[in-house]
Every structure is written in structure tokens, then in C-alpha cells.
Amino acid sequence: xxxxxxxxxxxxxxxxxxxxxxxxxxxxxxxxxxxxxxxxxxxxxxxxxxxxxxxxxxxxxxxxxxxxxxxxxxxxxxxxxxxxxxxxxxxxxxxxxxxxxxxxxxxxxxxxxxxxxxxxxxxxxxxxxxxxxxxxxxxxxxxxxxxxxxxxxxxxxxxxxxxxxxxxxxxxxxxxxxxxxxxxxxxxxxxxxxxxxxxxxxx
Amino acid sequence: xxxxxxxxxxxxxxxxxxxxxxxxxxxxxxxxxxxxxxxxxxxxxxxxxxxxxxxxxxxxxxxxxxxxxxxxxxxxxxxxxxxxxxxxxxxxxxxxxxxxxxxxxxxxxxxxxxxxxxxxxxxxxxxxxxxxxxxxxxxxxxxxxxxxxxxxxxxxxxxxxxxxxxxxxxxxxxxxxxxxxxxxxxxxxxxxxxxxxxxxxxxxxxxxxxxxxxxxxxxxxxxxxxxxxxxxxxxxxxxxxxxxxxxxxxxxxxxxxxxxxxxxxx
Amino acid sequence: xxxxxxxxxxxxxxxxxxxxxxxxxxxxxxxxxxxxxxxxxxxxxxxxxxxxxxxxxxxxxxxxxxxxxxxxxxxxxxxxxxxxxxxxxxxxxxxxxxxxxxxxxxxxxxxxxxxxxxxxxxxxxxxxxxxxxxxxxxxxxxxxxxxxxxxxxxxxxxxxxxxxxxxxxxxxxxxxxxxxxxxxxxxxxxxxxxxxxxxxxxxxxxxxxxxxxxxxxxxxx
Numbered sequence: 096x097x098x099x100x101x102x103x104x105x106x107x108x109x110x111x112x113x114x115x116x117x118x119x120x121x122x123x124x125x126x127x128x129x130x131x132x133x134x135x136x137x138x139x140x141x142x143x144x145x146x147x148x149x150x151x152x153x154x155x156x157x158x159x160x161x162x163x164x165x166x167x168x169x170x171x172x173x174x175x176x177x178x179x180x181x182x183x184x185x186x187x188x189x190x191x192x193x194x195x196x197x198x199x200x201x202x203x204x205x206x207x208x209x210x211x212x213x214x215x216x217x218x219x220x221x222x223x224x225x226x227x228x229x230x231x232x233x234x235x236x237x238x239x240x241x242x243x244x245x246x247x248x249x250x251x252x253x254x255x256x257x258x259x260x261x262x263x264x265x266x267x268x269x270x271x272x273x274x275x276x277x278x279x280x281x282x283x284x285x286x287x288x289x290x291x292x293x294x295x296x297x298x
Numbered sequence: 299x300x301x302x303x304x305x306x307x308x309x310x311x312x313x314x315x316x317x318x319x320x321x322x323x324x325x326x327x328x329x330x331x332x333x334x335x336x337x338x339x340x341x342x343x344x345x346x347x348x349x350x351x352x353x354x355x356x357x358x359x360x361x362x363x364x365x366x367x368x369x370x371x372x373x374x375x376x377x378x379x380x381x382x383x384x385x386x387x388x389x390x391x392x393x394x395x396x397x398x399x400x401x402x403x404x405x406x407x408x409x410x411x412x413x414x415x416x417x418x419x420x421x422x423x424x425x426x427x428x429x430x431x432x433x434x435x436x437x438x439x440x441x442x443x444x445x446x447x448x449x450x451x452x453x454x455x456x457x458x459x460x461x462x463x464x465x466x467x468x469x470x471x472x473x474x475x476x477x478x479x480x481x482x483x484x485x486x487x488x489x490x491x492x493x494x495x496x497x498x499x500x501x502x503x504x505x506x507x508x509x510x511x512x513x514x515x516x517x518x519x520x521x522x523x524x525x526x527x528x529x530x531x532x533x534x535x536x537x538x539x540x541x542x543x544x545x546x547x548x549x550x551x552x553x554x555x556x557x558x559x560x561x562x563x564x
Numbered sequence: 565x566x567x568x569x570x571x572x573x574x575x576x577x578x579x580x581x582x583x584x585x586x587x588x589x590x591x592x593x594x595x596x597x598x599x600x601x602x603x604x605x606x607x608x609x610x611x612x613x614x615x616x617x618x619x620x621x622x623x624x625x626x627x628x629x630x631x632x633x634x635x636x637x638x639x640x641x642x643x644x645x646x647x648x649x650x651x652x653x654x655x656x657x658x659x660x661x662x663x664x665x666x667x668x669x670x671x672x673x674x675x676x677x678x679x680x681x682x683x684x685x686x687x688x689x690x691x692x693x694x695x696x697x698x699x700x701x702x703x704x705x706x707x708x709x710x711x712x713x714x715x716x717x718x719x720x721x722x723x724x725x726x727x728x729x730x731x732x733x734x735x736x737x738x739x740x741x742x743x744x745x746x747x748x749x750x751x752x753x754x755x756x757x758x759x760x761x762x763x764x765x766x767x768x769x770x771x772x773x774x775x776x777x778x779x780x781x782x783x784x785x
Binding site: 114115116117118119120121124176177179180183184187213214216217218219220222223226227230269270271272273274275276277278279280282283284286287290 | 590591592593596597636637640641644645647648651652667670671673674675676679747748749750751752753755756759760761762763764767770772
Binding site for chain 3: 312316321322325329330333334348484485
């Protein structure tokens with residue numbers, strides 16, 4: 096709790112969203128054929144997670160958590176069952192904003208993966224980050240650090256996979272393994288490698 | 299005429315072009331309202347069943363813990379049937395909490411103000427912060443407490459470990475442990491959920507004569523009354539259990555409560 | 565009859581030929597996290613199938629009146645509400661299973677399969693074909709999950725649905741469990757092997773090579 100640096104590193108390596116928790120795999124596998132699209136996706140995920148996780152933490156603690164309405168004299172009100180809908184709404188709004196900003200200032204990036212940005216609205220990893228934040232009761236700074244760390248972990252993993260798959264474009268793979276098959280096997284090996292980082296967390 | 303108006307209105311509404319501002323707002327509002335209603339209805343109707351499930355699960359865990367602790371059935375018989383009581387205690391004071399009951403405990407613990415942050419030296423178990431209130435179970439024979447069952451939590455190799463620790467009436471001997479939640483490696487650390495290993499806790503001493511915490515999960519077989527057999531290949535999990543037990547019987551855990559029980563204040 | 569024939573093909577296409585997980589790369593996230601045992605895999609498949617069928621039905625019913633500018637968010641709200649209702653139901657009637665599934669039931673709301681089917685099929689087709697298509701996708705997803713869940717539980721612990729099938733060596737049998745099966749990477753390997761097998765048996769599903777080796781002398785001509 097007092098160790099924000101450790102939280103960041105843990106979120107990035109030990110609790111890596113795609114490799115440890117299997118979250119965000121659809122976009123992870125679909126957009127990792129080339130390092131540049133992978134990098135774009137990674138940066139977008141860092142931005143969206145860095146914004147939505149702390150924002151959702153504020154909304155959750157102020158409105159949805161059990162006992163949040165204590166100041167209004169209604170301590171028994173528990174709106175936490177609405178958290179899924181609320182978080183999705185916040186993420187959708189943030190993604191819209193991101194789309195508009197990209198369209199205005201970075202149109203080339205928008206052209207590269209604009210079609211996939213709406214998919215970030217229902218991205219498992221982005222929503223998963225908010226859901227884990229609730230489960231682990233982070234406060235605002237921890238939520239911000241956790242969001243950035245998870246996003247960075249996702250970005251790292253997807254760029255690594257993109258780099259490997261770019262090389263594989265020239266490989267003579269068996270027909271059945273091309274594309275999805277080999278991507279799974281490589282991701283499995285990366286996951287195996289990242290699991291050794293778990294040693295880092297257990298002091 | 300008045301009868302047709304709502305239906306006619308509705309039909310006219312349906313006929314408006316989809317992209318008109320009015321229709322967009324109306325559809326958005328209607329969908330949100332109906333979905334919110336549906337979700338709220340489902341939650342409100344099912345909430346009592348869920349609460350009962352959680353309570354039933356706690357009871358079942360308690361019963362299995364009690365069944366696993368050797369000699370417990372005779373203790374219960376002496377005390378006359380089912381004299382297991384539950385109370386929410388204030389950990390810092392080591393006494394019953396003034397304004398928190400088992401029903402309001404969850405709401406109280408959702409407030410960050412009811413959690414105490416732990417400094418790195420205090421945080422032996424690696425849990426970061428600890429709740430100020432906990433629901434414990436006491437078995438009494440007459441006036442004295444003969445068994446205390448305390449919920450504990452620690453940080454294992456792969457996630458949180460939650461357990462119920464059973465202490466004998468002298469507050470120095472372990473009566474048993476039941477691990478209720480863990481995410482350790484299956485076949486290795488996850489073996490802390492095995493009955494046989496948990497039963498080996500019975501009779502182990504927590505403190506030595508100077509009052510220092512001596513309990514530990516050994517590396518390899520136990521060599522003294524303070525130790526429990528270790529689990530091969532699960533050093534980190536074993537260390538996590540040791541840290542967890544030592545923290546919670548220490549000054550920042552149930553220490554004050556245990557002192558109070560020993561003095562007979564409870 | 566032509567209508568029921570096409571309904572049947574709508575139902576069965578997603579099982580093998582158009583399997584959402586192995587061909588369309590949809591819905592993978594939860595496909596791996598919940599497959600450490602067969603019962604969680606089955607629960608997840610059934611939950612997702614129920615959500616996608618209901619959501620497809622509802623969205624198909626109101627398809628003519630969804631304004632284009634808010635169509636995605638309307639679909640998402642309906643899907644998320646279905647998920648919350650299912651989640652509450654699981655917590656009430658299958659408490660132990662819901663504990664083990666934890667946040668992954670909530671994550672059905674983000675499952676690409678659900679939004680994919682409503683966006684591409686339910687929005688433009690009548691309710692019955694939409695629900696059949698949704699059912700097919702759900703079953704295709706369930707098929708993959710069941711296979712992987714069965715493999716992981718069987719080889720990781722020797723049990724299927726909690727019942728000991730392969731006698732453990734420690735209890736006098738011959739089977740030593742492969743603990744790797746219960747860890748994350750094994751799911752990736754199994755799914756990769758499954759995809760490889762499917763694409764070898766049905767080669768039309770395989771991707772074309774990005775840079776096919778060809779004779780450079782052809783270029784010079």
C-alpha cells in the first residue's frame with residue numbers, strides 16, 4: 096500500500112493482464128501482427144487504463160460503494176451492483192474522447208487502428224482493471240498507479256509479440272499453424288517466462 | 299378518443315426517423331431506464347438469498363473447522379451443546395466493538411477509515427493494511443473461554459491466503475487451522491488446504507517463555523513443539539503461513555484481544 | 565423446408581466451420597481463465613450462451629428503432645444488464661461456483677462474441693434466426709471451453725467434474741498429475757494445438773502466408 100513503485104512493477108510484470116490473467120487477448124492477438132500497430136494499441140491501452148481506473152475509483156467510492164451515501168443520511172444504500180454498467184459507461188466515454196483527440200491531432204494513428212478503437216470500449220483488460228481495483232480496495236493514487244502499470248504491462252506484452260510475429264512473416268510455417276496457432280504457442284511461452292517474475296513479488 | 303392517444307403517440311414515436319435528436323434521446327433514456335429497473339429488481343429480489351448463502355458458507359466452514367480440531371467434540375459436549383458465540387471485536391482495544399455488529403460489519407469495513415495502514419516493519423504478513431474490526435467465534439465452558447476461532451489473512455506466493463485460526467483457552471496453544479481461501483500452486487503450496495497438514499497444528503505452542511512468537515512452519519519435518527511440518531517444494535507458501543500466524547498473534551493483530559482473554563476480562 | 569434448413573446451418577456453422585474462438589479470434593479472454601476445471605468451464609459456457617441468446621433476441625426485437633449514433637452503447641447496456649442479472653442469479657443459486665468464477669462472469673459483458681453477434685447479425689435479422697445464430701456461437705464457444713477444461717482438469721488433477729477418473733499415484737494408482745496443466749501457459753499451448761489440429765483437418769480455415777516463397781525468376785520475366 097505504501098509501496099507505489101512495487102505496485103507498478105507488480106501490475107506490469109507479475110499480474111500481467113494478457114499473460115497471467117488472460118485479459119485483453121482478442122485485441123492482443125488480432126493487432127500484434129506488426130510492431131507498429133502493436134505499439135499503437137499498447138499506447139492506447141495505457142492512456143485509457145490510466146484514465147479510467149482512477150476515474151472509476153472516484154465514482155465507486157463516492158457513489159456506488161456500500162455506505163457511500165452515509166453523508167446524506169443513507170448508510171445502508173449499496174449500489175455496487177451497478178458498478179459494471181457504470182464502469183462500461185466511463186470507459187466508453189473515455190474511448191470516445193480518445194477517438195476525437197486522435198482524429199484531430201494524430202490522424203495517421205487514427206487511420207491505422209481507428210476501426211479497433213470502439214472495441215476498446217468493451218476491452219476485457221480495461222474493464223478488468225477497474226473490477227480488480229474494486230476487489231482489492233485501492234485508493235485513488237493506488238488506482239492510478241495500478242492502471243498505468245497494467246496498461247504498461249499490456250503494452251509490453253503486445254509489442255513483444257508483435258516483434259516476434261513480424262519476424263515470423265517470413266517463416267515457412269505449417270499451414271495449420273499460421274496466424275492464430277503460432278501466436279498462441281508464442282504467447283504461451285511468453286506467459287511461462289513472465290511467470291518467473293512471480294518470484295519478484297514474494298519477498 | 300382519450301384512449302387512443304397514448305397508443306397513437308407511441309406509434310408516432312416509433313415512426314419518427316431513427317436519427318432525429320428527439321428519438322435518439324428518447325431511446326437512450328428508455329433503454330437505460332428499463333435496464334436499470336431490471337437490474338435493480340433482480341438484485342433486490344436475490345439479495346436475501348445471497349446473504350443467506352454467505353452466512354451458510356461461513357457456518358459450514360466453521361463446522362468443518364470444529365470437526366477437524368481434535369478433542370473439540372468433547373469440549374462442546376462439556377459446555378453443553380452449541381455454546382459457540384460470535385462477536386465483532388475492535389482489534390486495537392482487544393474488546394467487543396461498541397457499534398459494529400456481525401450484520402453491519404461488511405458495511406463498516408467498506409469504509410477506508412476503518413482500516414489501519416501498516417508500516418513495512420509492522421507488516422510481517424505482507425497484507426498492506428488490516429481491518430480494525432473482525433468477527434470472531436468463542437467457545438465457553440462456564441465463564442472461561444475454552445476456544446477462540448479468529449479469521450486471519452496473509453499474502454501467499456500467488457495471492458491472498460485466508461484462514462480461521464483456532465486457539466486454545468490459554469491463548470498460547472494452537473488448536474487448529476482451516477484455510478478458507480488460497481491461490482497457491484496446485485500440488486505444492488495449495489496443499490495447505492489438506493486436512494492432514496491442518497490437523498498437525500493442534501497442540502503447537504505459539505510463544506516461548508519470554509513471550510516471543512516462536513511458531514513456524516519448518517523446512518522439512520517439525521523439530522520442536524513450536525513447529526509444524528513444512529510442505530516440500532512450497533517454501534514461500536510455508537513462510538507466508540508462518541508470517542501470517544506470527545502477525546495475527548502479535549501486537550498489531552489479535553494480541554490485545556488474547557491478552558484480554560488471558561486476563562479473564564472477556 | 566428451406567427456412568428450417570437454413571436455421572440448422574445457422575446453428576451448426578459456428579461449431580466447426582465458423583467457430584468464434586478458433587477462427588474468428590473472438591471471446592478468447594475468458595476461454596482460458598476459467599478452464600482449470602470442467603465445471604467452471606461449463607458454467608461459463610452456459611452463462612455466455614444464455615446472455616448472448618437473450619441479448620440477441622432483445623436487440624433483434626428493437627432493431628428497427630435504434631438510432632445509429634448510439635447503437636453500440638445501447639447494445640452494450642442491454643448486454644451488461646443481462647450479465648448483471650445472470651451474475652446475481654449465480655451468486656444466489658450456485659454460490660460456490662460463482663466464487664470460483666469471480667470477475668470473469670462480469671467480463672462476459674466485454675466478451676467480443678456477444679457484441680460481435682448482436683452487431684453483425686441481430687441488428688439486421690428477425691428474432692428467431694438471431695437467437696439461433698447466437699445459440700450456435702454460444703455452443704461453438706462452449707465446445708472449445710469444454711475441450712480445454714476437460715483436458716486441463718483431467719491431466720492436471722486426474723479428475724473430471726470433481727470425480728477421480730485417473731487413479732493418483734499417491735493413492736496407489738499410476739497417474740502422476742501434470743501440474744503445468746493448472747498453470748496459465750498450458751491453456752495457451754492447448755488452444756494453439758487445438759487451432760493447429762482444426763486447421764489441419766479443415767485447411768480452408770488456415771491463413772494465407774504473408775510472404776509466400778516464390779521463384780524470383782518469375783519476377784524477371
